[in-house]
Amino acid sequence: MTTLRLEWPQWQGGEPQAVAHYTPGLDVAESRTVYGLGGQLTAALAPRHDGPTVRVAVPDYSHDLPEIDGIVGKDEVLRQHAEALSLIREADADRILTLGGTCAVSLTPFGYLAERYADDLVVIWLDSHADCNLPGGPNRGFNTMVVSHLSGRGDNDVLESMPATLPSSRVLLAGVHAWDDQDSHTHESWGLRLIPPADTEPFVDAVLGWIRDSGVRHVAVHFDLDVIDSDELAFGMAWEKGGISKATALRTIAAIAEAFDLVGLTVAEFVPREAVALRSILHGLPLAGSERSAE
Template sequence: MNSTSPAGPGALRLIFPQWQGASGPAAHQLHRGVDAHDTQLTYNLGPALLQLMAPDHDGPTAYVPVSTDTADEALATVNGIYARDAVVRQLREALKILRDAEPRSVVTFGGECSVSVAPFSHLASVYGDSLAVLWIDAHSDTGVPGDTYTGFRSMALATLAGEGDAGIIAELPALIPPANILQVGLRHWDDEGIAVKERLGIQTAGMTGTPRDNRRVLEWIAGTGAQQLAVHIDLDVIDRRDFTGSVGQNTDGMRMSDVVSLVNDAAAAADIVGLSLTEHIPTELMRLGGLLRDLPV
């Protein structure tokens, strides 16, 4: 394929507006002027906007049904995972869609980072060890139940590598060998998941987008022998000078042009059969929603 746009027979666009993996409302009080539960639900709105702005798509599109219930009982922390029941239910829905559609390539619009678990596991079941993963993210996402942070998004990559909640891992059709995972853009080296990442031996590459850094990624792909790639992009990896619609608020991230350059270079080395865009948080629109609720419209 050698394209940055997964396409061709079996291509699927998966709209997965899951927000429950982003932990509880207390973690979202930072967005001034927006109700905490409304801030959680921005993860639900983000994928719809990505779909609206995305280029036309000739293949099938599927929507994972996601609950918007913010009642305490619906979001109970179980086995160290916030809103585990909703996370598991929605994971099963996504996996059912993938089983029925049998796509050989998937573009996923999320939602928080754990939306990549279902499509990447599906692609691993299709391509086996020929699939490698580029996880472009400011965070490691290799946390496990029992960590202080209980959101499943922080556990997404560890789960794909077979580490974490045994019940959730048992739902997956295939796992990704840690040797076939490369993290790019990681800058939160104080996350609890770093110890798991290092124990698993998941490698990292530079984040500046220089030709030297991109060469390191290409050399890593060649070393895996992978013919296919699944690329996860958490928008928090992007420098806020280029984009502010995510949880990333620092100016030490990757520039948008660096991300595009990296993905284009990677596409020349292997077929991109999976691409996820996650963590789009349009909080300004949620503020506008609050205004609409307060006006007689």
Template sequence: MSLDKRADTLRLIMPQWQGGNNPPYYFGAELLAWLAPATDGPVETVPVKLPSDRPLPKEDGIVARTDLLEQLDAAFACIRKYNPDRIAVLGGDCLVDLAPFAYLNERYDGELAVLWIDAHPDILTPKEFEHAHAMVLGNLLGNGDADFVKTVRRPIKPQNVMYAGLKETLPVEGDFIEKNQLRFAGPAALAETSQPVIDWLKETGARHIAIHFDLDVLDASQFRSLLFANPADQPGAWDGIAQGSMTIPQIVRLINDVAAHSDVVGLGITEHLPWDALAMRNMLRQLPLLGR
């Protein structure tokens, strides 16, 4: 099944930034939406509060919890306006895939397969971390903050989840992956072939799949619009944090190989941080005849 645009595909633009407490995610989503090919299908933009200089509150262990829950409800409202067969998501932090993937698992009777292309497992809880973008897959599996989890009416089956490009994990993450027997293949296993993912797909028997593509799975030395490539950071600022090492051709090959074996009904692209474009925008605002 190809990834060609379809009339029954909703394009959901969600410039959410509070899940990672990183305002540039807002502009990253806007630019991603501008760069994406035109679509003949419906397009909805989830209302998201504009970034500001005010610090976000920490509520019940989660930064900006109230804003995130409101935006989650708004995303569900956008989706249920169309009840689409397929959803393409342009974000925003990783939490933007919570509503679309939860909806798609309902839509396909709890038999959705999920390929999580990411350098991180995204299964932490407020006990371990305060930013909800690192909790989204856990929520989809029925784990984590109760108010986020209850929006997932049919949790995704653990056997229907596989990580691609996953790097080093924290002990608590490794324990969760082992306990739930989540499949994974690292960058080396996928460097020349998509076979580990194709084999898993065949084992699941799932006919429909949603793909989460966090851009931080990419090698920051080759693609610079990533969290780990911020030119303002001091050398070594991200030492000890797992960073992606895959290439764009490897990811394109993997996704298209998956599309040849299963019906791709969801595709979420997240965590776009175009530092150079952001610097250019901010510079232009300060120039005569252009800026305010």
């Protein structure tokens, strides 16, 4: 079984106004690219991987990210999606560890796994947010629309680019408790099951029970770090109180891997505000940059 490590420090999936709101004190370029630096640090801190490792090319900050069809940076999001899918197919991966980046980085590997395992795959969306917005809604960042597109709803260009989608009945929203103006009204009508935050034992039991009831063996887990209660660890873009504990998150993923075949795992949305500020300081120091020849 081939386990591919996909490093994808994407920042383009974030919505500019939302990102700026949650990162006071950072300038536009710093706030827009904070997801990217978070992805780089996530990959740097992850344990050594003995299998194949690939990295999606992510451009540096650019103002030229127009909103198209209600999605900020749609063209660049689709370009990265196509590159990631090509890398995954070339590796012929059976399992995929994805290190992001915005939540948008789960779309490609999970779509590939949905094609590979067909009806024998469920997705656990371990996140404070449902990410089931639609293009043109209040938040135009694609990172808030991933579950929508995974379940076959949204932008036609994105949907046509996907290897496969899943029915809502095979997507579980686990730990979701923070809603925006759109996705709070959609998850129930779409048939998405929700398990709210709880203590470790009942939460893990509920997640495992849902998977068992599905009759499916293969599982992909999206782990947005903001699902951890921000009073314990403020990792995410929006600091959300009332989430699950770090121990609960780790135990949930471990229990899934013990009981089923964990074929996909994404770690997403580490937002290192202090590291971004440090990078800005370092870039402003003499002797810290590239040397120039003396005249």
